Amino acid sequence: MKHRLVFAAALIGFLASVVAAWVFGIQQPPQPPVFQPAANPYAHGVYATGIVESDQSAGANVNLYPEVTGTLTRLYVHDGERVKAGDVLLTIDDSVQRANAEQLAAQALAAQALLDELKAQPRPETRDVADAQVQAAQANLKMAQDTYAKQKQAWDIDPKAVSRDVLDSAENAMHVARANLDVVARQDRLTRAGAWVYDVRNQQGQVEALRKAAASADALLAHYTLRAPSDGIVLAVNTAQGSYLSQQGVYDTYTQGMAPVIVLGTAPERLAVRCYVDEILISRLPQPGQLKGRMTVRGANIAADLTFERIQPYVTPKIELSDQRAERVDLRVLPVIFRIEPQAGLRLYPGQIVDVYIAAR
Structure with missing residues (x-):
């Protein structure tokens, strides 16, 4: 009985191993690949890594940086929005610069008013005062001359009638009145001559300097408004209202580096591929x-x-696609730019990495 059980168990184990071997030996058909890997369509093709970018007439995407620093007060665009040249993209707090520009403009107006005053001299009222002073001096001289003449006549008739001291005082009063008339006459001529030409020139220089300073302040004030340099589409907005902007852009917390405030490109139907060809394959x-x-x-x-656009004739280290600031490589590449031929169902975005084969000799 015991031997029969052992034999049955061995037979069952044998049959199980045979079934298992048959089951695991069945070959499953391979699963189709999710996508076909890039294949060389040319008999002699050169492989290059490419990056999709806007089809610019020269250069790549337009990275916009403010020329001044400050807090972003208002953002007028969003990602993917089409803009035209001159459209306002954002504004920066310009309260201090605006006050400075208004102050310089007011100073220029004040300087111009002073220049107009100098050119308008002498005023009619000033000339009237000068004429009245001359007439008063003439009257004083006439009175002093009459007094001296009377004293001198009395002295000539009887020297004892008038003391010598009185006669000398009358003569001195006449000389003082004559000198005063001469001073007043000279002052009248000075008043009628108007402002000195050198004073006018100096004030003209002050007006020009202040006008230029006000124009410079206005020009700087315009830089607090960032405008689109050309027609295109907003590819990326890397800031938000209330953020602090500098001339280096904005701080990106993900890359821990500075990024452009706004990236501007062309319409999505106009895309190009910048290929980086290994220097050993350039020949x-x-x-x-x-x-x-x-x-x-x-x-x-x-x-x-792809349709050939141009070659950037400058071989550079291959660090453009990795975005590693501290990367050290020996490989150098030649940028070759192609235009993407539009076709139905083709959806691409700037910054996308693609595989490119270039027909070689």
Whole structure:
């Protein structure tokens, strides 16, 4: 009985192992890939990593930085909004600069008023006062001359009738009156001559200086309003109302670096790809007029033809795509810019990384 149980258990184990071997030996059909990896469509193609950016006539996306510092008071645009050249994007607190500009403008007006006053001299009222002073001095001289003449006539008739001291006093009074008339006459000529030409020139210089200072303050005041330099679309707004803006941009808490306040690009239907070709593969590229390429979107079965735009003739270290400030590499790359041919169902965004193959010799 015991041997039968052992034999049955062994038979069951054998059958189980056979079934298990048969089950696990069945080959499952492979799952289809989520997307097809990028393949070289050319007989001789050069691979390059590319980044999608706005199709600018020169350069890449436009990074906007304020020329002044201050607190953001109002934001007029949002991500993805289309703008035209000259549209207001944001404003910065300009209360101090506005007061400074108004003060300089008021000083310029005051200086101009003083210049007008100098050019308008002499006033009619001032001339009337000067004329009256001359007439009063003439009358005083006439009275002094008459008094002296009477005293002198009495002295000539009888020297004892008038003392010598009285006669000398009358003569001195006449000389003083004549000198006073001369002073008043000179003062009258000075009054009628008006402002001195050098005083007018000096005041004209003051007016010009203050006007230029006021114009400079107004020009600086205009910089507290950030405007769109060209038509385009707002790709990114990296600030919010109440944030502090500097000429270096805004602090990004994620990258822990400074970022542009606003990134401006072209419309999404006008996109380009900036490819970075390894320096050891540059010699394999054909003439610029014969360059053509094809890109593949990573993680998707999407491909598109590329039309050559231009080459940036400056080989640089390959740090553009990694965004590592402290990165040290020996590899250098040549930027080649292609325009993306639009097609149905193609949806791309600036900053997206794509795989690019360029037809080589």
